[in-house]
Amino acid sequence: MTSNHHQSVMFTESIDALNLKTGGIYIDATFGRGGHTQGILDKLDKSGSVIAFDQDIHAVEFAKENFNDERLTVIHSAFTHMGEILSERNLSGKIDGILMDLGVSSPQLDNADRGFSFNSDGPLDMRMDQTSGISAAQWLENADAVEIANVIYEFGEEKKSRHIASAIKRVQQDQTITTTLQLANIIAGVVRTKKxxxxxxxxxQAIRIFINQELKQLAETLEQSIDVLAPEGRLSIISFHSIEDRIVKQFIQKHSKQKQLPKGLPVMNSDIQQTLFKDLGKQFASKTEVQNNKRSRSAILRVAQRTALKERAC
Ligand SMILES: C[S@@+](CC[C@H](N)C(=O)[O-])C[C@H]1O[C@@H](n2cnc3c(N)ncnc32)[C@H](O)[C@@H]1O
Incomplete structure (x- = not known):
């Protein structure tokens, strides 16, 4: 049976971070099962609205069946198309906040058919959007050992990446790797970890990030947020591993640092107002949340506010 339960991570913190205006327009870039979306809707009045994205058709179908709210629009799309979609709707520069709760949802992980889990057997798929792209099994079949090792090292920071890639290619001489447990067992034959x-x-994690192009999509969407957000609009982003968090951190730092001006030169107004975001810091899940929801253990929430000035720094 497919479970639809997903416990929203850092629910209160991530919604408070949006500093909601009751009549504002908000984006939930990662609808999932709509926990955060509902939390935002609950704080808006009739004139407020939420536009939610999810690239997983099951999430969008869940929204259609379970959310009946005129203020909500759910779009089946990767969030990386946000800029273009909002521009078509004449909403560029009008969004009061973007919430991103990155990664996979519990229903995606728990349903063995989706191929994300190394604990239960299923087809080795790992696509969040099963309507396009190639599955993890197809990629492993066609990629060479160097490419596989690079992905596992770069996106999983796995020291044994080369050994794993060689083991995969060795097995593929005799059989096709089509299931999650086949792959998990090959890796378990090479890697030793704590209990x-x-x-x-x-x-x-690495193969999932690669198959879904997660880091590329995140970086592109952060750049789009510059034009999407209204002055003083907020970014509230929850990431679950250091590589993802680094991208968010570096984006915010890059756009919130004043340009160093040569000493002794007169400071012009235009020089001072060059930052695009104000860094409002990071938070972790509370001890109580971590005790109740293991998934929140690695969560990092970063918050930034779009500055009032709309021009891009040169
Ligand atoms: C952690 S869950 C979000 C859970 C949600 N906040 C809730 O409370 O129910 C992440 C969701 O974002 C979706 N997702 C991840 N990357 C995406 C992307 N690049 N574009 C659109 N949706 C994405 C996944 O399909 C998944 O449903």
Missing amino acids: NKHPATRSF
């Missing part, structure tokens, strides 16, 4: 951590954790 609580499955040896395939890092590799599965």
